Amino acid sequence: MSMDFNRIKEKLNILADAAKYDVSCSSSGSNRKNTNKGLGNASNGICHSYSEDGRCISLLKILLTNHCIYDCAYCVTRKSNDIKRAAFKIQEVVDLTINFYRRNYIEGLFLSSGIFKDPDYTMERLIAVAKKLRLEENFNGYIHLKSIPGASDELMYEAGLYADRLSVNIEIPTVSGLKLLAPDKKHEDFAKPMLKVKNEIIRFKEERKLLKSTPKYAPAGQSTQMIVGATGESDKDVMYSANHFYKNFHMKRVYYSGYVPVSNDNRLPSIGTQVPMLRENRLYQTDWLLRFYGFSVQELLNAEYPNLDMDVDPKLSWALRNMQHFPVDVNKADISVLARIPGVGMTSVHKIMKARKFRKLDWDHLKKMGVALNRAKYFILCDSRHWERRDLDPQRIKGLILSTSYGKFRPQYSNQLSLFN
């Protein structure tokens, strides 16, 4: 078979460019084995390259087409935008995926699409690509399909049989924001396929308990993405919304994507406005605290504190507001308490738990294990006669920490620093 490489290249440039605003490139969480000496497997996920923006490239992430019947203001593919349009044939996506995969460029495919004709018609074509890869090419690599808002339950059922992960991007965290920027889309249309997929995942899991040969259904689960900084939403709006998706739809991941201006629409930040990368970073840190550190969202964000501190990480910020919990004795405290010490990550928490069975830990041990003492030292006691004896108030601690740390985002808030020095 011969391909018209120039034409494919042109399409690839357009349809990869249009797909790049979907931040997820995760290829982990699946457990698909290579069966019958076929091609590929999917397990832990590997970043095969990194783009110059520093993001992981793990999947061939493209749209099937950027033709779209919708006119969502925040989206580069919106109907009214004057851009080049293109569409891949199903076989072309299959060939690209297989040939990239065989060269060890990628872990698999992440296929999304503009909505042409109607949601079901679009979803059918996404499924056709995945089905061809699985059944004709015996491909066991990772496949992430976008669930098209409004797609029927039957199609969502079928999609999960071939895909490792399914995702619907909620994009706008508040209902009012969605009304303003995507008037053709209904909030329920997003929830419907998510709910179907969630229920199928539960059902297949139950069936597998009875019958081991039950086929896989979306083994890497569901994810969603929210754009931040497009509609004036607060961090509380974003994280409460994320919490809702984790709790009610069993999402594996919620992604936060700092809005990249793509439009001169006066409802949105203008082109040239800086992407809120620091804010995005703080939201991810908060997300981690919810999923791995045992924090509840209400502790970190509430009516009194609707937005995260930009100058310090959310755990430190919480600790400074809750000094009554500190200092913590690292040689005695419960694991859940250790996890709440600023500057101590879960890797260090586990190391501390193991190492303290052998001897009492001092500053040197902690430092060698990777604890960020410049932050942690104000909040802990260990096997040493040297500890912070001054009775420092939270503002003073914050100032001391800021004056001894160098964050990558430092230039963005350096003018605030003068307050503490």
Place this chain on the structure above:
Amino acid sequence: MTATKTFIYDGSFNGFLTAVFAGFEQKLPFADIQKERLAQNGLFSETETIFTNIELAKRVWNGINGRSNSAIKNIYFSFLSGEKNLEPLLYQYIRKIMGSKHVASDFSDACILKISQTAQKVHREKHRMEAFVRFQLTKDGIYFANIEPDFDVLPLISKHFKERYADQPWIIYDLKRNYGLYYDLHGVEIITMDLSNGFGNSIQKSVAMTNEEYDYQDLWNNYFKSTNIKSRINKKLHSQHIPKRYWKYLSEKKEAV
């Protein structure tokens, strides 16, 4: 000061384990185990040459493995680092593990910490090679890749590539250590090749490759550029993730080399 004993071995992992066996048999608290080529006698030490014995090596392997699975992995991985004078420390580590299997997680012990950190370094390199190997399709229908890893990780990545690319023949060749792995659809064997006529990296085209090969590389390079978000550029992070020494084997980075 007690004189330590020096064991000279052939540089293989089995040779090293045989030396460990000898050390244990002689109940030595310390053993200075050295590779043949690099051996330097201590002024007051006695020297013994070790002849690699697979059976004895196996006994040591099984003995440690019975104690702790993560310890045997740490030992093998850190051994492959090829770091100078690591063997005496590994000997100490093994003695500690044989004393009590729990010590493998005592990260407040300098020896335990050092070995697990070295193993971690090798593990990172293994992972990088699983990511950065770039196969090129030869006219013989073999997917071929050159690598120059910091550590001797071919033995560690063999399983991954065999399981993943079960339906295509492939070769991964370590140019630094001049040997490679060849998978022929049945099993993986170790090979050496004469690669003097520029079987090359991503910068030089080779007549040995199919014509389509360069079309796919071109598509991949285009994809690499199109998926980048210019307003989020972060080159420091970029080269932190893909250190420059790997660039010449990545077709998407060849323009930047």
